Amino acid sequence: MxxxxxxxxxxxxxxxxxxxxxxxxxxxxxxxxxxxxxxxxxxxxxxxxxxxxxxxxxxxxxxxxxxxxxxxxxxxxxxxxxxxxxxxxxxxxxxxxxxxxxxxxxxxxxxxxxxxxxxxxxxxxxxxxxxxxxxxxxxHYRDWFARHPRAERVPGRLAFVGLIRPYKGVEDLVAAYRELSADGSGASLTIAGSPRSAELAAEITAAAQGDPTIALTFAYVDDVAFVQAVTASSLVVLPYRAMENSGAALAALSLDRPVLLPRNAMTESLRTEAGDEWVLLFDGTLTAAALREALAASAEATGSPRFIGRxxxxxxxxxxxxxxxxxxxxxxxxxxxxxxxxxxxxxxxxxxGESMPGESAPAERAPVIGEKEETA
The missing domain is CATH 3.40.50.2000 (Glycogen Phosphorylase B;)
Incomplete structure (x- = not known):
């Protein structure tokens, strides 16, 4: 050959x-x-x-x-x-x-x-x-993450883990969660990852201000920290405003944690493959009601999701x-x-030949922790 x-x-x-x-x-x-x-x-x-x-x-x-x-x-x-x-x-x-x-x-x-x-x-x-x-x-990422220790699942914990960019809707997640938290749900929220800009980090920090159940870590997340943050959660929330492929969703599923994703043809297909209890969907802008419903449904996810052809x-x-x-x-x-x-x-x-003040192309690391999917 x-x-x-x-x-x-x-x-x-x-x-x-x-x-x-x-x-x-x-x-x-x-x-x-x-x-x-x-x-x-x-x-x-x-x-x-x-x-x-x-x-x-x-x-x-x-x-x-x-x-x-x-x-x-x-x-x-x-x-x-x-x-x-x-x-x-x-x-x-x-x-x-x-x-x-x-x-x-x-x-x-x-x-x-x-x-x-x-x-x-x-x-x-x-x-x-x-x-x-x-x-x-x-x-999938099952083999890749297999060498890293997992955390114990924390009931009611939501997580967003990965590079933080404007199209990923982290601000929408914080706003919806604040409404959920105000109802005394007993939930908690972890956001960990490196923001695209200082301005975006400041916006998210301001939105989370005053809620002790929100933990923000603005830093690069290596594989060990990624596995710990994802597996400590009950539900990984990825409220992307545009999603065609998501390595971050596959990473969470590879770690046996359900995901909440925006509804579109791709996420519907992933839901059919992995199982309804593993891929939970919301319509439009993320809301507190969608978070509440998804948290309740995530308890049905036991064992591991299905992967086909991956x-x-x-x-x-x-x-x-x-x-x-x-x-x-x-x-x-x-x-x-x-x-x-x-x-x-x-x-x-x-x-x-034009100048590009302040512009740099995205970093190579992507799909899993959300950059070039990322994704990969």
Missing amino acids: RRIRVLQSFSEPRATSNPYIHQLAASLRATPGIELRTFSWSEALRGDYDVFHAHWPDTLLAGNSRLTRAGKRLAVRLLLARLRRRGIPVVRTRHNAKPHETSRTVSAVEAGFERLTVESILLNGVGTPPPHATVIPHG EWGDAGEQHRRVFAAALGGSAVGDSAVGDSAVGDSALGDSAL
């Missing part, structure tokens, strides 16, 4: 990297027929590889200074030009339909990679798929087949993907 050399858009996983990335890399390395390469700019611009596998293209723009970000914008343009010239196909895992936080630059990068994409990987089968799409369900042992071969299909498809440089893929219309100076 010919080995397919696949360059990932993520670098070699570190201790703080998303567990999704760790487990995907391990699965691909264990799969015959794949030679996995992790991202570096040297490899991307000078290495020999057959397929480029993109996850969150906007992370390629990340930098701590304006000068670094300007250099990354130029490097992305060179990468896209190289992929087109050499006919290297792009496979995209579509963690979300579009980035949760965007800019003209991010949109231009997304458009550039979109024009070069010949195969897509979807993490669920909900909605209308793009052409040449394969569903490979987001893997074994990492199968993921590597499923990915290999997609990579092989990408190589067998139309050349990247043909009429379907013309020069405009990296020309001014997609990545010209007006997009990648």
